[in-house]
Amino acid sequence: LSSALDAQVTLDHVAADWNGPNLSLQLRGVNFVDAQQHRLLRLPQVRAELSWRSLLRWSPQFVNIEAVGLDLSVRRDRQQQIWALGYSFGLDQSDNQAPDADGAAIRWLTTQRQIVLRDSTLRWIDERRDAGPLVLKHVTLKIHNQAPEHRFSLVATPPESLGASLDIRGEFEHPAHTGPTPSPWSGQLYMKVGEMLPLGWKPWFDLPQNLQSGEVSAQAWLGIQQGRLDRFTSDVTVKRGRWEMGRDASVQADMARLYLAGPWRGFERIFSPPVAPNTPVVDAAGPQAEASAAAGTEPGPETAIQFRFETQALGVHAADVFQYPLNFEHIAARGSIGRQGNQAMRVAFDQIDLLNHDMDARLQGSWQEGGSGAAGVADIHGTFKRAAIAAIDQYLPNTVNLDAREWMAKGLTGGQIHDAQLSLKGDLEFFPFEDHPEQGDFDVQGRYSGGSIDYLPPEGKKLGWPQLADMAGTVRLHRADLRLTADQASMLPVKGQKISLHGLEARIPNIENNSILSIEGETVAPASAYLALMRHSPLGELLNGDFDDAQAQDNWEVPLSLKIPLLHSRETTVHGTIRFGGGTLTLMPEMPPFRSLAGSLDFSDTEIKADNVKAEFLGGPLVASGGIGGAQKGLQIHGNLAAKALTEYGGVA
Numbered sequence: 001l002s003s004a005l006d007a008q009v010t011l012d013h014v015a016a017d018w019n020g021p022n023l024s025l026q027l028r029g030v031n032f033v034d035a036q037q038h039r040l041l042r043l044p045q046v047r048a049e050l051s052w053r054s055l056l057r058w059s060p061q062f063v064n065i066e067a068v069g070l071d072l073s074v075r076r077d078r079q080q081q082i083w084a085l086g087y088s089f090g091l092d093q094s095d096n097q098a099p100d101a102d103g104a105a106i107r108w109l110t111t112q113r114q115i116v117l118r119d120s121t122l123r124w125i126d127e128r129r130d131a132g133p134l135v136l137k138h139v140t141l142k143i144h145n146q147a148p149e150h151r152f153s154l155v156a157t158p159p160e161s162l163g164a165s166l167d168i169r170g171e172f173e174h175p176a177h178t179g180p181t182p183s184p185w186s187g188q189l190y191m192k193v194g195e196m197l198p199l200g201w202k203p204w205f206d207l208p209q210n211l212q213s214g215e216v217s218a219q220a221w222l223g224i225q226q227g228r229l230d231r232f233t234s235d236v237t238v239k240r241g242r243w244e245m246g247r248d249a250s251v252q253a254d255m256a257r258l259y260l261a262g263p264w265r266g267f268e269r270i271f272s273p274p275v276a277p278n279t280p281v282v283d284a285a286g287p288q289a290e291a292s293a294a295a296g297t298e299p300g301p302e303t304a305i306q307f308r309f310e311t312q313a314l315g316v317h318a319a320d321v322f323q324y325p326l327n328f329e330h331i332a333a334r335g336s337i338g339r340q341g342n343q344a345m346r347v348a349f350d351q352i353d354l355l356n357h358d359m360d361a362r363l364q365g366s367w368q369e370g371g372s373g374a375a376g377v378a379d380i381h382g383t384f385k386r387a388a389i390a391a392i393d394q395y396l397p398n399t400v401n402l403d404a405r406e407w408m409a410k411g412l413t414g415g416q417i418h419d420a421q422l423s424l425k426g427d428l429e430f431f432p433f434e435d436h437p438e439q440g441d442f443d444v445q446g447r448y449s450g451g452s453i454d455y456l457p458p459e460g461k462k463l464g465w466p467q468l469a470d471m472a473g474t475v476r477l478h479r480a481d482l483r484l485t486a487d488q489a490s491m492l493p494v495k496g497q498k499i500s501l502h503g504l505e506a507r508i509p510n511i512e513n514n515s516i517l518s519i520e521g522e523t524v525a526p527a528s529a530y531l532a533l534m535r536h537s538p539l540g541e542l543l544n545g546d547f548d549d550a551q552a553q554d555n556w557e558v559p560l561s562l563k564i565p566l567l568h569s570r571e572t573t574v575h576g577t578i579r580f581g582g583g584t585l586t587l588m589p590e591m592p593p594f595r596s597l598a599g600s601l602d603f604s605d606t607e608i609k610a611d612n613v614k615a616e617f618l619g620g621p622l623v624a625s626g627g628i629g630g631a632q633k634g635l636q637i638h639g640n641l642a643a644k645a646l647t648e649y650g651g652v653a
Contacts, residue, residue: 008033022063023050030067032085040085044069051113062112070120070139077127115143122156124204131203135159136166148173150187163196163216172224184227192219214241223264233261248320254313262305262336269303269339304338323405324394330355344369352382358391359384363422372439375428382422384444389415389451389475399431404480404511407566411517413452413467417475420446434480434512445476451484453506455517456538456569465537465562466491468506468519482508486521493533499525508566519562527552527583542574542605544629547587554583554597575604580613592618592645599624606630619645 012029027046033039049063074084081088120141124134136156143152154168172187196216198207216238223231235257242252260267309332316326335349346368354361363382371377393408426433426440433440451471458464473486486504493499504521534540534547557579564572580597587594599613607630615622619642626636 008035019049021052023052024048025050041070041072043067062115064114064116065112066116066118067120068118070117070141071123072120073123073125073133075125075127080128111147112143112145114145115141117141126204129204134204148175150174158196159200161197162200163193165192165194167192167194186225186227188224189222190220193217208243210243210245211238212242212244215239216241229264231262232264232267233259235259245318249318251317252315253311256311256314257309259308260305261307262338263303266303266305266338270305270337270345304336306334306336308332308334321397322395323398326395328354328356340368349380358388358394360386361422365424371427371429373429375431377427378424380422380424384417384420384422384446387417387420387446389417389448392477397431399429400480401512401515403567404515407515408511410457411453411455411566413454414469415448415451415471415475417446417448420444420475432479432512434510437479441479443476443478445474445478448473448475448484451475451486451489453484455506455519456564456566456572462569463536463538463541465539465564466493466533468501468504471504473504480510480512482511489521491523491533493529493536497526497529497532499523499529499533515566517562517564517566519560519564521560523558523560525556525558527554527556527585530556530558530578538569538572539574542572543603543608546608549588550586551589552583552585554585555581557581573605575602577602577611585615594622602627604630607632608635610635618642 010029010031010033011027012031013027015026017024025046025048027048028044030043030046031039032041045068046065047067048065051061051063054061072084074082076082077088118140120139122136122139124136126134136158139154139156141152141154144150150170150172152170154166156166157164158166167190169190170187172185174185194217196218198211198214198216201207216236218234218236220235221231221233222229236259237255237257238253239255241256242250244250311331312329314328314331316322316328318326330353332351332353333349334351335347337345337347340346346366348366349364352361352363354363361382361384363380365378365380365382367376367378367380369376389412392412393405396405396408421444423441423443424431426442428440430436430439432442449472451473452467452469453471454464454467456465457467468486468489468491471484471486471489473484473488475485476483484504484506486506487502489501489504491499491501501521501523504519506517506519508515508517528551531547531550531552534543534550540548558576559579560574560576562572562574578601580599580601582596582598584593584595585597586592594615594617597613597615600611601613602609602611607627609627609632610624613624615624617639620640622637622639624635624637626632626634628635
């Protein structure tokens with residue numbers, strides 16, 4: 001045994017018995033000492049079954065070895081060498097080669113049928129870090145060999161402050177030597193960590209520095225082919241996690257899960273320090289290859305990494321990007337990630353599902369490094385099954401004009417968008433592309449219901465315009481051009497007085513600069529509702545208060561047009577036409593009423609113009625034309641008065 005292990009082996013106690021043709025051994029105090037008389041290992045108790053074939057091979061061959069109480073130290077020195085059982089191998093491989101540990105002890109262990117180490121202790125000592133030993137207790141190691149296949153499993157319990165469990169397994173093939181050099185290994189390593197507390201592991205391992213708290217469970221698979229690292233797969237779940245992403249930026253989630261799978265070469269390309277994204281890659285193919293690389297090609301299947309991501313109760317705080325924190329009940333995404341020929345990172349999204357109180361969306365597309373800044377270049381499209389109009393401002397980045405976002409926050413007060421189509425393409429540094437349409441496009445459009453716009457609410461003692469409510473129609477935000485059409489809507493100047501609207505269009509051509517809201521539509525309502533509108537909105541002031549004391553019994557139709565500068569509301573302009581329906585109108589309490597009123601009265605913020613207005617006044621017919629204000633030359637009234645009516649009104653004999 002000493003010769004096979006290239007180490008001196010001593011025994012404190014030996015007991016033997018026959019188990020069929022094999023010799024059963026019970027050993028105590030088994031010590032392994034190297035040539036310098038340094039003890040490599042001590043096993044308190046060992047049970048072993050020595051195969052009768054050992055006599056034929058003149059080398060100890062065990063059917064089964066089972067040891068209890070092993071205490072093994074694994075050490076990394078300052079030269080990146082890993083030491084265990086007196087042997088070492090390097091971790092600074094730069095050619096994807098798996099570490100070579102083909103010493104005498106390893107070779108001998110691979111010839112033993114089964115080795116089991118129970119209730120053992122494993123110590124990890126890292127001389128490159130200022131940290132004490134990492135001690136794993138209750139370690140169980142099982143090794144099963146049946147050439148050319150070899151399997152092992154290691155289950156351990158870390159300290160309570162680090163997590164719940166550690167499970168490492170491996171399956172390998174190691175063909176017999178056919179020449180002077182050892183045959184390369186092929187196989188797969190598997191590791192599973194349960195309920196790990198990452199902050200506790202930082203003294204010994206380089207973990208993501210931005211993870212501030214949480215519980216991590218992870219699985220990983222590493223494939224090795226002919227001695228070379230081949231494929232890597234990881235599945236990581238974080239519960240109650242919090243990540244610090246820089247100054248004034250953080251992410252937290254009740255649960256986040258990330259699955260990655262792909263060739264090892266692809267992971268190297270992603271995580272190795274890249275050259276500048278727009279730097280061309282020159283190779284032996286010459287200028288044509290250089291031009292292709294500079295343009296950027298999609299990562300090929302030999303380097304692309306497939307991913308799946310899922311999170312629940314996600315909160316994102318990024319004050320430099322969004323004014324408000326973003327919260328999502330559920331996000332799920334899948335696709336691939338890799339570096340293009342010009343080294344720019346590219347993420348292709350096969351599907352993204354976004355769900356929260358404000359939206360339910362499914363998107364596809366891609367994002368990549370490049371463009372004019374860190375925001376990158378996007379090509380995203382998809383469908384919003386539902387989206388809250390009142391929340392639009394919360395999801396617009398800070399690059400969108402602040403005044404525009406503040407008006408949206410106050411003005412878009414309700415409504416649900418249904419089955420809206422989204423298209424986003426271009427250099428995100430120029431989002432939403434209104435001033436630079438050549439750099440990209442942004443478009444969201446769909447139908448909505450239950451909409452309401454509080455386009456100019458009261459401020460202090462200043463009257464505001466009543467909300468547009470009960471809106472249903474279409475909405476579109478194209479770059480910075482916001483449009484809403486409504487097949488139907490309503491307006492309540494005061495409680496109980498409703499104006500119905502149809503054929504309505506509300507538009508802000510540019511929500512970023514010089515924002516002007518225009519509203520056009522057909523309205524119909526009892527005359528009393530329009531008079532209430534004049535008394536309880538800026539419309540009355542625009543009409544110089546001419547209708548402040550008026551009363552009417554009629555149904556009017558009023559095509560109405562408003563232009564409201566959102567930052568200078570006092571410059572509002574209005575144009576409309578009152579189409580009389582044959583009822584009565586009393587301009588002042590002391591005046592007699594106009595009866596059987598017909599025709600139309602055009603009005604604006606500067607003038608009033610009568611268009612063939614006919615009525616009965618003081619018992620006789622009356623026709624009004626012309627107008628007052630603006631360019632009008634006066635109001636002409638022609639008609640006849642009944643003497644009896646005039647006498648009754650004025651007391652004239």
